[in-house]
Amino acid sequence: MTASSRPSTVSALLTELVATAAAAAGHDGVLDALEPASPTSNPSFGDYQSNHAFRLGKALKTNPRAVAEAVKAALPVHPAVVRADVAGPGFLNFHLDDAWLAGHVVAQVQDTRGGVEDRGQGRTVVIDYSSPNVAKRMHIGHMRSTIIGNALHRLYEAGGYRVVADNHIGDWGTQFGMLIVGWRNWLDEAAFADDAIGELERLYVKFREEAAADPTLDDLARAETAKLQAGDPDNRALWLKFIDISMVEFNGVYDRLGVRFDETLGESAYNHALPGVVDDLLDAGIAVEDAGAVVVRYPDDHDVKAVRGKLLVIRKQDGAYLYGTTDLATLEHRLSTWSPAEIVYVTDGRQQLHFQQVFAAWQAWRAHRGLPADGVALRHMWFGTLKLPEGMMSTRKGNVIRLVELLDEAVRRARAVVDEKSPDLPDALRAEIAEAVGIGAVRYSDLSQNPQSDVSFDWDRMLAMEGNTAPFLMYSLARCRSIQRKADLAPGETPLAPAANGALVHERERALLRLLARFPESVAAALETQRPNLLCDHLFEIAQAFNRFYFDVRVLDADSDDQRAARLALVELSAAVLSRGLGLLGVPALDRM
RNA sequence: GCGCGAUUAGCUCAGCUGGAUAGAGCGUUGGCCUCCGGAGCCAAAGGUCGCAGGUUCGAAUCCUGCAUCGCGCGCCA
Numbered sequence: 001m002t003a004s005s006r007p008s009t010v011s012a013l014l015t016e017l018v019a020t021a022a023a024a025a026g027h028d029g030v031l032d033a034l035e036p037a038s039p040t041s042n043p044s045f046g047d048y049q050s051n052h053a054f055r056l057g058k059a060l061k062t063n064p065r066a067v068a069e070a071v072k073a074a075l076p077v078h079p080a081v082v083r084a085d086v087a088g089p090g091f092l093n094f095h096l097d098d099a100w101l102a103g104h105v106v107a108q109v110q111d112t113r114g115g116v117e118d119r120g121q122g123r124t125v126v127i128d129y130s131s132p133n134v135a136k137r138m139h140i141g142h143m144r145s146t147i148i149g150n151a152l153h154r155l156y157e158a159g160g161y162r163v164v165a166d167n168h169i170g171d172w173g174t175q176f177g178m179l180i181v182g183w184r185n186w187l188d189e190a191a192f193a194d195d196a197i198g199e200l201e202r203l204y205v206k207f208r209e210e211a212a213a214d215p216t217l218d219d220l221a222r223a224e225t226a227k228l229q230a231g232d233p234d235n236r237a238l239w240l241k242f243i244d245i246s247m248v249e250f251n252g253v254y255d256r257l258g259v260r261f262d263e264t265l266g267e268s269a270y271n272h273a274l275p276g277v278v279d280d281l282l283d284a285g286i287a288v289e290d291a292g293a294v295v296v297r298y299p300d301d302h303d304v305k306a307v308r309g310k311l312l313v314i315r316k317q318d319g320a321y322l323y324g325t326t327d328l329a330t331l332e333h334r335l336s337t338w339s340p341a342e343i344v345y346v347t348d349g350r351q352q353l354h355f356q357q358v359f360a361a362w363q364a365w366r367a368h369r370g371l372p373a374d375g376v377a378l379r380h381m382w383f384g385t386l387k388l389p390e391g392m393m394s395t396r397k398g399n400v401i402r403l404v405e406l407l408d409e410a411v412r413r414a415r416a417v418v419d420e421k422s423p424d425l426p427d428a429l430r431a432e433i434a435e436a437v438g439i440g441a442v443r444y445s446d447l448s449q450n451p452q453s454d455v456s457f458d459w460d461r462m463l464a465m466e467g468n469t470a471p472f473l474m475y476s477l478a479r480c481r482s483i484q485r486k487a488d489l490a491p492g493e494t495p496l497a498p499a500a501n502g503a504l505v506h507e508r509e510r511a512l513l514r515l516l517a518r519f520p521e522s523v524a525a526a527l528e529t530q531r532p533n534l535l536c537d538h539l540f541e542i543a544q545a546f547n548r549f550y551f552d553v554r555v556l557d558a559d560s561d562d563q564r565a566a567r568l569a570l571v572e573l574s575a576a577v578l579s580r581g582l583g584l585l586g587v588p589a590l591d592r593m
Numbered sequence: 594g595c596g597c598g599a600u601u602a603g604c605u606c607a608g609c610u611g612g613a614u615a616g617a618g619c620g621u622u623g624g625c626c627u628c629c630g631g632a633g634c635c636a637a638a639g640g641u642c643g644c645a646g647g648u649u650c651g652a653a654u655c656c657u658g659c660a661u662c663g664c665g666c667g668c669c670a
Binding site: 038064174290312313315418422536 | 595596597598599605606607608610611612613614617618619625628629630631632633634635649650651663664665666667668669670
């Protein structure tokens with residue numbers, strides 16, 4: 001394929017050209033870092049710009065404009081570049097050749113990776129996300145980790161990584177003693193048969209109410225928890241039942257959201273390893289006993305500012321372990337099982353200190369064992385808090401918004417729009433479309449903003465169907481497919497080569513091509529910064545550009561066969577990029593809606 | 594007290610590894626279907642980028658201080 005000889009992105013190509021020219025102009029080795037070429041801030045400046053001359057000028061203590069002129073004079077001839085101008089104080093602006101640009105986009109679309117750089121090279125990354133607690137339904141508090149984590153999951157795969165998605169569910173702990181007590185005393189068989197998880201939730205709430213009046217129940221629950229942990233067969237059977245019930249609930253939500261995991265290794269999977277972790281840390285002198293507990297202390301001059309003077313308890317006075325202990329055991333297991341280059345934890349930002357502490361403790365442990373410092377990158381990819389207008393997300397209070405309720409409401413609203421806009425479609429198809437649109441809207445509304453911003457829960461905003469939303473992107477794709485249907489072309493069947501036949505010269509066509517060419521760059525940026533919103537922004541721009549093109553340019557009744565073929569190819573290129581991009585966000589792509 | 598984060602248009606937010614005239618959506622006002630899907634397109638109004646310094650050819654972006662708000666800080670996760 002022709003793509004193999006091309007740099008993966010236009011930016012990379014132009015950056016290389018500038019580097020070559022700078023070397024030829026005698027500036028080789030002046031700078032160790034290249035200033036990458038970027039799209040121009042304004043189309044009147046051309047297609048791409050390089051600001052490299054500013055850096056060179058600064059290093060050489062000369063006029064950047066003169067440097068830019070010298071670089072421009074030394075630029076190698078390349079079919080991509082039709083013209084280069086020096087502008088302002090030293091900008092080097094590139095005008096791309098129309099047919100070359102179109103050919104480049106064709107090659108990218110034909111590439112199995114969509115032109116996205118293979119950054120991972122098959123290396124493994126473990127992503128820890130979603131992680132709900134067993135015996136409770138998923139509520140909107142689980143939404144962000146699930147959706148953002150899954151988008152990262154998809155982005156890492158697109159970037160050439162082997163991903164191990166691990167759902168670290170909360171399947172161990174004192175709540176099981178309470179549930180067991182509740183189960184034996186207050187189980188409503190009929191209610192359980194009707195709604196198993198709902199009955200478990202009710203039993204939990206019931207227990208808390210009863211225990212408030214009768215504190216001996218707490219002792220009973222602790223005893224049952226202890227029995228479970230000691231391997232009591234009856235309690236263990238109940239515990240497994242609770243997990244099964246919960247997994248049915250979770251998987252229902254995951255299926256609808258398009259989320260899947262490779263592993264579901266919950267807290268219980270590491271229970272057996274916890275004493276060893278504590279012993280090892282004690283032996284290594286990283287942890288110490290303190291008033292009957294075992295703690296890791298962080299000195300006031302620790303490299304990591306956040307943990308200075310802090311303390312992490314890894315075994316309580318009563319001998320019980322905490323989630324920090326589990327996290328350390330989990331980390332060890334992941335390293336020995338998958339040898340990942342990276343482990344990404346997707347949780348709420350309020351856990352920043354916790355993960356800094358766990359990572360710092362592990363680094364000390366690692367150093368003590370003489371393991372290499374660059375063996376694995378631990379990344380806490382935290383996201384902002386979902387703030388509710390009123391009331392907390394408390395299972396006990398019962399005022400929590402469940403994830404399925406959110407999805408159902410989204411689908412309900414989508415259905416109303418589908419019924420209004422597409423009354424001709426059969427009922428079953430409208431239902432299918434509404435499901436896709438509703439789910440897409442929910443996912444996109446979370447992904448389209450900076451993950452680290454706090455979000456206030458707002459039905460209307462979360463389920464919007466107009467503007468910068470999933471339905472708009474899906475609609476743009478459906479428009480592409482509609483044109484193709486009228487031309488008797490199935491998705492993916494349109495010949496792409498005519499895109500480069502020189503007929504795409506309209507301003508709207510060039511604008512669209514420029515954006516399509518940037519797709520690999522925006523995927524790389526989203527992956528590198530762990531901000532899927534960068535990809536959302538770019539797809540939104542593509543959809544806008546497509547709709548402008550659609551409005552101003554006739555495809556099916558073009559002026560000539562060449563022009564028609566070129567425009568049909570452009571429609572397919574747009575569809576291919578939109579569809580691939582939506583796939584990375586986990587937003588369903590539809591042929592009609 | 595220490596740490597993390599935020600402060601950009603009426604509202605909700607992008608943009609933050611420094612680049613040319615700060616963007617979008619919603620809302621408001623006004624246009625566009627004899628034409629491939631109007632979930633769309635075009636246009637207008639709307640901003641001392643919290644405040645004050647600093648760094649430099651250039652700062653919403655980097656540094657320092659301040660103000661306001663949110664979150665976190667030894668036996669919950």
